[in-house]
Amino acid sequence: MQQCDGSFSVSLVQAVFERLPVGIMVIDPTGTIVAINQALCGMVGLNREFAMGKGWVDIFEIDHKNLAFHQVLIDVIHGELPFLNRSVSFERKDGSFVDLGILSSFIKDEGKMLGIAIILQDMTVFNARHEDERGSLERIATLVNEREVALLNLAGAVAHQVRNPVTVIGGLINQLLREAEVQTSQDRLEIIREESIKLEGIVKELAGFVSIHVHQPEWVSPLSVFSEWLTAFQRDGTDFTCTIKSVADCSGGGVSDEAGGEPSGETLLWADVALLGLIFAELVANTRDFAPKELAPAAVLSLCKNSKTLRLVYEDNTNGIAEHILPYVFDPFFTTKSSGVGMGLCKVRRAMMVMGGTARLLPAAESGVCVQLEFPLGQGGSDAR
Structure with missing residues (x-):
């Protein structure tokens, strides 16, 4: 690399300063504009010769039109911020508007202010x-x-x-x-x-x-809803048992027993009780219809949550689902029974969708069917209280 003398270095910097497609302005500690390129002048509608050596307050005329733009400079000065990035709308003197991306920096050395650098991008x-x-x-x-x-x-x-x-x-x-x-x-x-x-x-x-649509959403405990519904279901003489458990946290695809313990506070969903009941009814009906003859229909319902979602995982003791038909189990009118319509899991997915959640199959720990119901945490989803 050839050695460059001082004059050549200054010329190079000046050429780069002028040719950059972004606007650049430097303000000294007194508020005077000491450097400004043509790109910035074109963006905000300034005359470069008029702006050089003037105070930025005088040039940009602080008024109600461009308060957001001025606030960026004020925040940088008062906060002595080394980096501030914002987007604002700027009204030129001719009444036209431009969207600006502003990158500004408060520059100081050994505690002494050297100036403020402003870089503008026309967005x-x-x-x-x-x-x-x-x-x-x-x-x-x-x-x-x-x-x-x-x-x-x-x-x-x-x-x-x-x-x-x-x-x-x-x-x-x-x-x-x-x-x-x-x-x-x-x-x-x-x-x-x-x-x-x-x-x-x-x-x-x-x-x-x-x-199927949301009628009356409210904060409800999904495990309480299922327990109440299950009690009524068994009262009608249905031979079905279900173990309900909660785990403190979940990650990945399913529920881990290793998480252990009860979640702190009651876990609530912003959901429609009737739709939750419909979902539970269809899952239990599916278990009852496909359970082996030698076994009483049974299932485990687990609840877990992480930072983004709350999950209900329903796993039963049926013979499971053959791999070649897995892509079709949520399709309407799909069934492997000689009787029945084949709308159960389709209605489960529909009910979850209208409540903002999802339903999908997970690999079962043993031979049964494992369905994960996932609700988003936060506004309009679920929360833990």
Whole structure:
């Protein structure tokens, strides 16, 4: 590298100072502008010759129009801040606006103030593009939401229109069965009746699915809701047992017994009690329907939380789910049973979604099915009290 003399170094610095695409201004301890490049003057609409040697207060005319801009300089001076980064809107004298990114620094040496350095970046085009992108995303989200609402309305209308004909068909078939004398006719009518009952079940499940939405959200204890619901469920004679436990913390995919202990304070969810009940009912019904004949249906419901989420993990004692059908278990009308509609886990996911949460399958510790219900912590999600 060649040795540079002093004059060349000054010329190089001056050239860089002038050609940088960012605005630069240096203010001395008296508040006088001692250096300012053309890029900054262009951004804020200043005459460079007029600005040099003037006080920044006189040049920028502190008024109500650009208080945020002036506040940056005031904060740097009063706080003697070595680094301050803010974004503000600046109104030029001609009435036009520019979005500025401001990087400012209070410079001192051995306790003595040397000056203030200000670097400006014109963010107007960038911010405009950002707003356009955000607007596009909002429009896409609106269209997706409108499409979902339209599909739900369509499904509800179809369910309503099909319900009455199915009821009439079922009634007529029952009457024909009573009147039929030939066994062959009875067998055929019985097949029609069974299919009619299946169709009626599909209509009922579809109507229930489209009606899933948050009615009355409130702060509730999910474990208390499940305990109350389970007591009522067992009172009706259902053979089902469930162990409920809490752990202090959870991380990764599931619940770790090693966390141990009870969480401090009661853990609450901002949720709809009816939807929580629906979720628990569908999970238990799934366990009851798929439990091995030699075992009484049973499950473990665990609660854990970390800094961002609260999780309920439901693990039962069924034979589990074959790997090749795992991608389809939350799909509507998917079932491996000869009877049934296949809307249980689909309704669980829908109920979680409308409450701002998620439902997904986890690898079970043994052979059963493990479903994780995850709620966001904080406003509109869940909290620990």
